[in-house]
Amino acid sequence: MISRPDDSAVQWIEVDAEHAGQRIDNFLLTRLKGVPKSHVYRILRSGEVRLNGGRVRAQDRLVAGDRLRLPPVRLAEREEPRLPLDRLRSRIEPRIVLEDDDLLVLNKPSGMAVHGGSGLTHGVIEALRRLRPDSRHLELVHRLDRETSGCLLIAKKRSALKSLHEQFRDDEVSKVYVALLAGQWALSRERIDAPLKKNVLQSGERMVRVARDGKSALTEFKRIQCFAAATLVEARPITGRTHQIRVHAQHMGHPLAGDERYGRDEDNRRFRQWGLRRLFLHARQSTFRHPRSGELLRVEAPVDGELNEFLSNLSP
Numbered sequence: 001m002i003s004r005p006d007d008s009a010v011q012w013i014e015v016d017a018e019h020a021g022q023r024i025d026n027f028l029l030t031r032l033k034g035v036p037k038s039h040v041y042r043i044l045r046s047g048e049v050r051l052n053g054g055r056v057r058a059q060d061r062l063v064a065g066d067r068l069r070l071p072p073v074r075l076a077e078r079e080e081p082r083l084p085l086d087r088l089r090s091r092i093e094p095r096i097v098l099e100d101d102d103l104l105v106l107n108k109p110s111g112m113a114v115h116g117g118s119g120l121t122h123g124v125i126e127a128l129r130r131l132r133p134d135s136r137h138l139e140l141v142h143r144l145d146r147e148t149s150g151c152l153l154i155a156k157k158r159s160a161l162k163s164l165h166e167q168f169r170d171d172e173v174s175k176v177y178v179a180l181l182a183g184q185w186a187l188s189r190e191r192i193d194a195p196l197k198k199n200v201l202q203s204g205e206r207m208v209r210v211a212r213d214g215k216s217a218l219t220e221f222k223r224i225q226c227f228a229a230a231t232l233v234e235a236r237p238i239t240g241r242t243h244q245i246r247v248h249a250q251h252m253g254h255p256l257a258g259d260e261r262y263g264r265d266e267d268n269r270r271f272r273q274w275g276l277r278r279l280f281l282h283a284r285q286s287t288f289r290h291p292r293s294g295e296l297l298r299v300e301a302p303v304d305g306e307l308n309e310f311l312s313n314l315s316p
Contacts, residue, residue: 011070018158102160107301109150109186150283163291174287177235180269180280181254192248228315255314
């Protein structure tokens with residue numbers, strides 16, 4: 001049983017079977033929503049967090065029946081009002097493509113972050129927790145960029161989260177994206193093998209670039225349709241690096257349409273004039289094993305109508 005969060009009093013938490021095996025730092029980051037990550041690690045290092053009466057390390061793992069003491073913590077101030085529940089429901093519920101007792105697959109809308117932070121209070125996971133108050137263990141299995149739409153997996157049980165994380169780690173999850181490249185891409189298919197390295201700019205913005213000392217990254221691109229000034233492709237990321245498809249497309253010389261971070265200003269101005277108001281990247285399909293039954297599932301998220309309408313207006 002878990003006590004209700006309170007920023008002015010000590011919390012006592014008895015670990016249940018759903019959280020057994022989880023690292024303590026990950027458990028706290030999930031539990032203490034709104035508390036800065038740096039503060040969570042500070043109270044761990046200082047010994048203010050106690051496990052069964054003793055000090056604990058960030059990498060230690062929980063066992064069912066453990067008793068965890070958390071010191072008083074103050075949640076970060078929220079900069080944005082919470083969306084009304086009926087508005088959240090109308091935005092989220094119609095986009096659920098699969099749901100059972102173990103997991104949920106959402107066709108995430110473009111422009112909605114997967115989780116709150118930096119003043120946001122209504123990321124996907126926070127919205128689902130409000131819409132599913134009886135599902136105590138809702139957690140993101142993976143992430144999608146804020147401007148990317150499509151298949152997003154959410155676990156409803158700790159056991160499901162663990163199984164799906166293992167599948168992602170072992171590259172057993174297959175994902176297919178639909179993307180629009182700027183310019184006419186001459187090839188019918190190409191396999192991009194280019195290592196990627198993350199950098200954080202002084203502004204705090206996260207950028208990824210191709211670098212010899214980066215982590216291995218592999219993406220397969222296949223042409224679907226050519227237009228006068230763009231090419232519709234299918235992109236299959238073999239690895240799962242941050243911004244992988246976007247940076248590999250840039251590396252090919254054909255950045256994604258509407259990509260304000262890795263695209264070209266002149267391309268994006270032209271796409272905006274033609275009616276594109278977002279990044280043209282959609283996670284159309286995910287294939288994975290069901291965490292309980294082991295059945296192979298292939299789920300599809302329909303491409304948003306605004307993207308199809310934009311394509312219909314492009315010159316062939």
